[in-house]
Amino acid sequence: MITKYMSGPGGDKPRSDLRVYYTPSTNPLTITVQSSVYALFGESLKHQAKSICDQLDIDSGELMLEDYGALPFLVSARIEATLKKAFPELKTEVLPEMKEHSLYFSSRDRFRRSRLYLPGNQVKLMLNAGIHKPDGIILDLEDAVAPTEKEDTRFIVRNALRTLDFFGAERMVRINQGEMGLKDLEFVVPHNVHLVLIPKVESAEQLIAVDGKITEISKQCGRTTPVFLMPIIESGRGILKALEIAEASPNNVALAIGLEDYTADIGTKRTNEGTESFFARSMIVNAARAAGLQPIDTVFSDVDDETGLRESVREAKALGFDGKGCIHPRQILPLHEEFSPSEADVKKAKRIVLAFDEAESKGLGVVSLGSKMIDPPVVKRAQNTVNLAIATGMLRADWKTNN
Amino acid sequence: MRQKLNLVKNAAGRLVPTEINGKKQTPFQGVNKYKPTGHKAAPPIRSCTDYPADGNKVVNSLQDALKKCGLKDGMTISSHHHFRNGDLVMNQVFDIAADENVKGLRWFPSAAFPCHKPIIEHIKNGVVDWIEGSLNGPLGNYASQGGMRGTGVLRSHGGRWQAVQDGEVHIDIAVIAAPTADLFGNATGDRGPSACGLLGFGLVDSIYADKVIVVTDNLVPFPCIPWQIQGQNVDFVVVLDKVGEPEKIISGTTKLTKSPDRLHIAELTAKFVKESGIMKDAFSFQAGAGGTSLAFAIFLKEMMKDADIKARFIRGGSTKYLVEMLEEGLTDYILDGQTFDLDGVRSMRENSGHQDTSPFTSYNWHGKGNFASMLDVVVLGATEVDVNFNANVVTHSDGKMLHGIGGWQNCLFSKCTVLPIPAFRNRIPVIVDEVTTLVGPGELIDVIVTERGIAINPLRKDLIQATKNSGLPIRPIEDIKDEIDKLIGGPPAKPTLTDEVISVVKWVDGTVIDSIFKMKK
Numbered sequence: 052m053i054t055k056y057m058s059g060p061g062g063d064k065p066r067s068d069l070r071v072y073y074t075p076s077t078n079p080l081t082i083t084v085q086s087s088v089y090a091l092f093g094e095s096l097k098h099q100a101k102s103i104c105d106q107l108d109i110d111s112g113e114l115m116l117e118d119y120g121a122l123p124f125l126v127s128a129r130i131e132a133t134l135k136k137a138f139p140e141l142k143t144e145v146l147p148e149m150k151e152h153s154l155y156f157s158s159r160d161r162f163r164r165s166r167l168y169l170p171g172n173q174v175k176l177m178l179n180a181g182i183h184k185p186d187g188i189i190l191d192l193e194d195a196v197a198p199t200e201k202e203d204t205r206f207i208v209r210n211a212l213r214t215l216d217f218f219g220a221e222r223m224v225r226i227n228q229g230e231m232g233l234k235d236l237e238f239v240v241p242h243n244v245h246l247v248l249i250p251k252v253e254s255a256e257q258l259i260a261v262d263g264k265i266t267e268i269s270k271q272c273g274r275t276t277p278v279f280l281m282p283i284i285e286s287g288r289g290i291l292k293a294l295e296i297a298e299a300s301p302n303n304v305a306l307a308i309g310l311e312d313y314t315a316d317i318g319t320k321r322t323n324e325g326t327e328s329f330f331a332r333s334m335i336v337n338a339a340r341a342a343g344l345q346p347i348d349t350v351f352s353d354v355d356d357e358t359g360l361r362e363s364v365r366e367a368k369a370l371g372f373d374g375k376g377c378i379h380p381r382q383i384l385p386l387h388e389e390f391s392p393s394e395a396d397v398k399k400a401k402r403i404v405l406a407f408d409e410a411e412s413k414g415l416g417v418v419s420l421g422s423k424m425i426d427p428p429v430v431k432r433a434q435n436t437v438n439l440a441i442a443t444g445m446l447r448a449d450w451k452t453n454n
Numbered sequence: 455m456r457q458k459l460n461l462v463k464n465a466a467g468r469l470v471p472t473e474i475n476g477k478k479q480t481p482f483q484g485v486n487k488y489k490p491t492g493h494k495a496a497p498p499i500r501s502c503t504d505y506p507a508d509g510n511k512v513v514n515s516l517q518d519a520l521k522k523c524g525l526k527d528g529m530t531i532s533s534h535h536h537f538r539n540g541d542l543v544m545n546q547v548f549d550i551a552a553d554e555n556v557k558g559l560r561w562f563p564s565a566a567f568p569c570h571k572p573i574i575e576h577i578k579n580g581v582v583d584w585i586e587g588s589l590n591g592p593l594g595n596y597a598s599q600g601g602m603r604g605t606g607v608l609r610s611h612g613g614r615w616q617a618v619q620d621g622e623v624h625i626d627i628a629v630i631a632a633p634t635a636d637l638f639g640n641a642t643g644d645r646g647p648s649a650c651g652l653l654g655f656g657l658v659d660s661i662y663a664d665k666v667i668v669v670t671d672n673l674v675p676f677p678c679i680p681w682q683i684q685g686q687n688v689d690f691v692v693v694l695d696k697v698g699e700p701e702k703i704i705s706g707t708t709k710l711t712k713s714p715d716r717l718h719i720a721e722l723t724a725k726f727v728k729e730s731g732i733m734k735d736a737f738s739f740q741a742g743a744g745g746t747s748l749a750f751a752i753f754l755k756e757m758m759k760d761a762d763i764k765a766r767f768i769r770g771g772s773t774k775y776l777v778e779m780l781e782e783g784l785t786d787y788i789l790d791g792q793t794f795d796l797d798g799v800r801s802m803r804e805n806s807g808h809q810d811t812s813p814f815t816s817y818n819w820h821g822k823g824n825f826a827s828m829l830d831v832v833v834l835g836a837t838e839v840d841v842n843f844n845a846n847v848v849t850h851s852d853g854k855m856l857h858g859i860g861g862w863q864n865c866l867f868s869k870c871t872v873l874p875i876p877a878f879r880n881r882i883p884v885i886v887d888e889v890t891t892l893v894g895p896g897e898l899i900d901v902i903v904t905e906r907g908i909a910i911n912p913l914r915k916d917l918i919q920a921t922k923n924s925g926l927p928i929r930p931i932e933d934i935k936d937e938i939d940k941l942i943g944g945p946p947a948k949p950t951l952t953d954e955v956i957s958v959v960k961w962v963d964g965t966v967i968d969s970i971f972k973m974k975k
Contacts, residue, residue, distance in 0.1 A: 066880060067880050067881070087880075088852070088880065088881055088882060088946070090852040090853070090947070090949040090950070090973075091851060091852055091881075091882060091946030091947055091949065092881060092943075092946055092947065093947075094947060095943060095944065095946075095947070099943075119880070120880030120881040120882065121881065122881055122941065122942060122943065123942070123943035150940075178941070179714075179715045179718075179905050179906075182715070182718060182905050182906070183714060183718065214941075215941075379714065380714035380718075381714055381717065
């Protein structure tokens, strides 16, 4: 029996994607290309396929591409994934050029108001995701990807991290649970992922394992910048261990809750009022604050309901959350607007920051506003409020000199 | 079969034939350069005594009417496209011609739609030789493969009027499908079971054709008011059970886009109109149907409301979104060339601020001025734009002919032409070094808005100046092109085309601006 290996989505003519087939044989390598954009990219596709086979030392068998306008980094990922299914012992990686726009850094304290989930195998959704200016873009390897596609998706996410411009958004990946997740890390850590989301965390050990693996890979690939972590808690057990989880890794920057799984775990259903998750969400906020992390709320999943989204953000903000997940670019703006500070907040924060500047310029150790002494955390919060106001366009960056 | 055509280079540097379908052609000479002289064409002189004194021009059947019009080999039959994909009349006309064993007809529609696919069979069996008009869907595809005997001619809505007035196209029989008519031939599109709003595209046919047939499924007692088509121009009236399918007359082009990228482009476009100072009291704009244009109108409306600004007039293609602006007092008038949905039809029927127009008022090269050039800003689409701002709307980058011109070329004469377009579709870039087919000269195209930035034509120093401190992402067009070329793995290869001309593209003045070549198998 002849075994045929493939990579690619099902369905009729998957726009902006492709299917790759490979049949091993002892015959010299043949490459066949069908493409909806053949007149424009047929030759380019053939060259690319040949070059990948050369890099992997494949000189036999039949390789077939059925293309519907996929971008080169996706073509490369699917060819590599297919050939590695046929030859699992292949070690060489076929890496697209690391683009200059993929090299920027993140920082521990940056805003994480919005994080946009994108299935790791849906390239057409990723291409322009950054222009909608979410604080973070998540290429998902976990729940958004069908089990049969997971292996191929690692190659796609890796290539996307090297190729695509995220326009300043934090570059995030959600890995799978357990062993599979540790393997996922090999595909993202060397490629300037900024932050890894770890799903269904219930213990500190899970984080320690992820951290250990990241250290090991970083050493191998010469990565010196940290990989930030955002554990997602999605069960009763996880909630009860929230503080332990929050404190488990020095690379933790945020703690998130996933309510869909959580409510199922405690034997109830999500409601709009959210009474059933009040305890869990408060636990997340308290554990995160205790450990100096940003508490991050669950995803709002009804894309068409902007009013509901805004209400849900207001509620999250009132509970103490700093950010929320979203699944569609149109949710980003309402989310940012609702997380913005009020005019009164900004006014007060400006006065505190100016008072701090003045104290500093005078070499005073204590900041005071009128007759009131201002504690350092209050100054820090005021600076955050001012930064947020600048980021959301409420305040000019040069507000101190230009009123 | 088509003979080999003699090709010359026109003023835009494109190869065009000097003769098509036996008629001598003038190559494009540059924008506003070609001004023919002489007198316009005219229909034959008539006597009212040759028509029934009681005004009753109703005949028994469409077949009867066509026979009475003297249908014979080689004639030119025209029709309008206000029924869009819901037209039930024109397929019948050519079926009748086939039954009557008539051959070699030229069909001269203002546009053809997928519902006219059966006419491909009539091309194959010799009833129809070729089609001159905007070709959408299967007919465009068939013509791209060189299926027509005779060279296709793509014209703008205004160019169609110009061609008739020039005598370049002589219409033997005009078939005007009308949602409501009286026995005298007065007709309107704003009411009746197949209401389509107006009949402006058929106006030139009614005035200049040798014979005019009005076909309706809603005969009302004389007088039919309003009379968008005047019975004085009509020879025969035919009553059918059904002339159009309303749900297809109201086409999918009115669906608002849900694509976040398209919405982003639409919003950027509206912001540009605002920040450039074009959006001011008593201004005017035109935005077509199609998801991005509709979204643009919605964003602009919110900005107008916030700034307390009111337009004097909006040019349609009307949709419920424009109608809402009229009804909410955000514009004094809609000057409408076609209605895209039932709200548009209702508004035109009921609101005196909603005026029907025709290409004569807005688009005609031989008119004594045009509304189109009075517009402050027009928002249009394109399949390709090149780094010199030349644009293409009729072919895809692989050379396939798929779209008509519509009013697109005519609209370029507005004070500011903005093309909101995605920077790439699939793997295909929209900004290229040179357009596959030249339809609009770059000197008339002012602004390109993509999700990756806004490019302003360097000729428009005023717009560059006006938006300098707007915070909008304004970039050189070459920059956006480079960014996309890198993403798609380098610019695409040029499609291999044969040297056989399957269609020409006319400029608004009747000269030939470019040729469409047959694709290599």
